[in-house]
Amino acid sequence: MTPGIRPLVAGNWKMNGTSASLGELRGIAEGFAQGLGEVADGLVCVPATLLARAAEVTTGTPLNVGGEDCHPKESGAHTGDISAEMLKDAGATHVIVGHSERRTDHGESNATVHAKAEAVWRAGLVAIICIGETQAQRESGSTLDVLAQQIAGSVPADANAGNAVIAYEPVWAIGTGLTPTVDDVAQAHAYIRARLGDKLGAVAGRMRILYGGSVKPSNAVELLSVENVDGALVGGASLKAADFLGIARAYRSL
Numbered sequence: 569m570t571p572g573i574r575p576l577v578a579g580n581w582k583m584n585g586t587s588a589s590l591g592e593l594r595g596i597a598e599g600f601a602q603g604l605g606e607v608a609d610g611l612v613c614v615p616a617t618l619l620a621r622a623a624e625v626t627t628g629t630p631l632n633v634g635g636e637d638c639h640p641k642e643s644g645a646h647t648g649d650i651s652a653e654m655l656k657d658a659g660a661t662h663v664i665v666g667h668s669e670r671r672t673d674h675g676e677s678n679a680t681v682h683a684k685a686e687a688v689w690r691a692g693l694v695a696i697i698c699i700g701e702t703q704a705q706r707e708s709g710s711t712l713d714v715l716a717q718q719i720a721g722s723v724p725a726d727a728n729a730g731n732a733v734i735a736y737e738p739v740w741a742i743g744t745g746l747t748p749t750v751d752d753v754a755q756a757h758a759y760i761r762a763r764l765g766d767k768l769g770a771v772a773g774r775m776r777i778l779y780g781g782s783v784k785p786s787n788a789v790e791l792l793s794v795e796n797v798d799g800a801l802v803g804g805a806s807l808k809a810a811d812f813l814g815i816a817r818a819y820r821s822l
């Protein structure tokens with residue numbers, strides 16, 4: 569937590585979900601409408617195929633919906649790609665860029681992620697810019713250097729508290745049930761805030777830095793209470809309303 573920063577509990581459905589999953593989304597929206605929205609902002613990023621219907625389901629509730637990736641361009645001959653403007657048109661308020669699965673599966677560089685963040689802003693949406701070290705990088709002691717490089721390369725210099733959210737997701741913690749120690753999370757988040765400060769100035773003190781990687785209801789209080797952790801980016805546990813709401817509920821006791 570950071571004094572003065574309203575937390576954000578965000579879900580990332582990845583390549584999961586069909587129309588049958590909209591009931592879970594409705595459950596999440598109801599949970600935020602029935603009180604959780606008072607303690608945290610809620611967002612679920614869904615596959616593009618579901619976005620328009622997800623936006624309908626959540627209309628009139630505090631829950632926002634977002635996209636998981638976008639193309640840097642607004643339109644054109646890019647078969648199979650989707651622009652930030654299209655995501656906005658379908659109802660997105662946020663777009664994840666630079667998720668480690670995109671960096672790995674699609675070879676996305678920091679420069680690509682930077683261009684995608686700019687595309688998100690061109691469309692008037694909020695970019696959730698993901699960074700995080702691999703297992704090998706952690707074992708070789710280069711975690712903080714990797715984070716510094718990713719911030720330098722992926723985060724545009726016009727990022728601010730209104731248009732960008734940073735998500736720290738250690739790659740080895742994603743989908744594995746493993747999480748860094750509270751001390752490691754605190755160190756990484758403080759370091760990220762400091763590097764953002766070098767780059768962006770005072771605005772960095774108001775930016776949200778989310779933690780992602782195996783966040784569950786059972787570890788949410790511990791992880792979300794860490795200094796400079798301003799919310800979570802949740803994968804697997806965002807697919808079930810009970811689990812996602814269980815994580816958000818941590819803010820009732822923090």
Ligand SMILES: O=C(CO)COP(=O)(O)O
Pocket residue numbers: 580667737741742743744745780781782783801802803804805
């Ligand atoms: O990658 C993640 C969110 O973007 C985290 O995924 P898990 O919560 O399934 O570990």
